[in-house]
Amino acid sequence: MRLVTYRRTVNEESRLGALVDDLVVDLQWLGDAAGIDLPADMLDFIDLGPQAVKSATELLNTYREDWPVGVAIPVQNVKLLAPIPRPRKNxxxxxxxxxxxxxxxxxxxxxxxxxxxxxxxxxxxxxxxxxxxxxxxxxxxxxxxxxxxxxxxxxxxxxxxxxxxxxxxxxxxxxxxxxxxxxxxxxxxxxxxxxxxxxxxxxxxxxxxxxxxxxxxxxxxxxxxxxxxxxxxxxxxxxxxxxxxxxxxxxxxxxxxxxxxxxxxxxxxxxxxxxxxxxxxxxxxxxxxxxxxxxxxxxxxxx
Structure with a gap:
């Protein structure tokens, strides 16, 4: 996966997404559509370990040709932040x-x-x-x-x-x-x-x-x-x-x-x-x- 931290507007909180072609797919929203809990933050996602990567990859493959409404956003319509905007440590x-x-x-x-x-x-x-x-x-x-x-x-x-x-x-x-x-x-x-x-x-x-x-x-x-x-x-x-x-x-x-x-x-x-x-x-x-x-x-x- 190609994971990003993004936001749609200046006033919105940053969110976790996956880059798929020219789209940013919001992983928490995709998980909600599938009945699976996934976080909206990169560090929280990393904390979940390898199983989170496996689950998210499977979800992306399952829905790739038919994204639930509102889950996939054209990359040109978002601002990509640093993947981890504020690291916990040096x-x-x-x-x-x-x-x-x-x-x-x-x-x-x-x-x-x-x-x-x-x-x-x-x-x-x-x-x-x-x-x-x-x-x-x-x-x-x-x-x-x-x-x-x-x-x-x-x-x-x-x-x-x-x-x-x-x-x-x-x-x-x-x-x-x-x-x-x-x-x-x-x-x-x-x-x-x-x-x-x-x-x-x-x-x-x-x-x-x-x-x-x-x-x-x-x-x-x-x-x-x-x-x-x-x-x-x-x-x-x-x-x-x-x-x-x-x-x-x-x-x-x-x-x-x-x-x-x-x-x-x-x-x-x-x-x-x-x-x-x-x-x-x-x-x-x-x-x-x-x-x-x-x-x-x-x-x-x-x-």
Whole structure:
């Protein structure tokens, strides 16, 4: 399934839907029509576990050619929000997780040229999250070096504590796209949370694709454009630490819970690593694309 959080009008509460062709199918309303209780919220749905995915998938297949009245809405008539508009906890970010990005960062960002021996973990607060089409805020009083980072996001589906790598992917609910916006001139004594944790610095979406539809998360093309010009182009196959390794590593000391998000790192091609360096400015439009998931488009605006 391709799950979204949407609303029809500005004044309405957000709701859980499934993207089917060019329609958003409201899962709670579909469940009501079939006599099955399904929640109207993404996190509540994730909390229900694999059985909810199975039940919802069966419902969508059953009614696909004959939706109950009012259940299916043309996607152009709704606003898609971030799939999880307000995560319960900080997002787990992974730094220096593609070989070529390690090299470009060492040249321009004073990081080590050596490949990390363990995942480099930081975090982004829930207030960083925005959805597809929402504006990334550029505050010139704070930064003159706003950068982009296209990343695969893994969303945890079941509680994971000290799991083994061989079992780790069983804990994934689904995958999405995240742009790890970074103010390179806001790093503080090697700490990244302020440079990566400012408001609007985690564009996320447009949907969550459930893990059963992705199959192998380590064989997905990902690329990024700024104003239509390609800046990044790679494949998740080139991650240093694969998704299963990241889950196993983090869960040894930090319990992962349903709805937790891991942004798995970015490949080479960031603005800081280019010659000359390039940055995002008000008026720019940045787009992230990941094979099998979709596109995430955000304008940059001055604040």
């Amino acid at each position: 997002i787990f970010g992974i730094g220096l997780n593609y070989t070529e990005h390690v090299a470009e960062s060492a040249k321009s960002l004073d990081t080590s040229p050596d490949l990390p021996k363990q995942p480099v973990i930081f975090s982004k607060p829930p207030t960083t999250v925005i959805g597809n089409g929402d504006a990334i805020e550029h505050n010139a009083k704070i930064t003159q070096q706003m950068d982009w980072e296209c990343e695969l996001a893994a969303i945890i589906g079941t509680r994971a504590k000290r799991v083994e790598r061989k079992d780790a992917l069983q804990y994934v609910f689904g995958y999405s796209i995240m742009n790890d916006i970074s103010a390179r001139d806001n790093r503080r004594s090697g700490q990244w949370i302020y440079s990566k944790g400012q408001d609007t610095y985690a564009p996320f979406g447009p949907c969550i694709v459930t893990a059963d539809e992705i199959g192998d998360p380590q064989n997905l093309k990902l690329w990024l454009t700024v104003n239509g010009v390609e800046k990044q182009n790679s494949n998740t196959a080139y991650m240093l630490f694969k998704v299963d390794e990241l889950i196993a590593d983090i869960s040894q000391g930090i319990t992962l819970e349903p709805g937790d998000i891991i942004a798995t790192g970015t490949p080479a091609g960031v603005g800081a690593g280019r010659t000359p360096q390039e940055w995002l400015w008000p008026g720019d439009v940045v787009e992230c694309h990941i094979e099998g998931i979709g596109s995430l488009r955000n304008p940059v605006v001055a604040v």
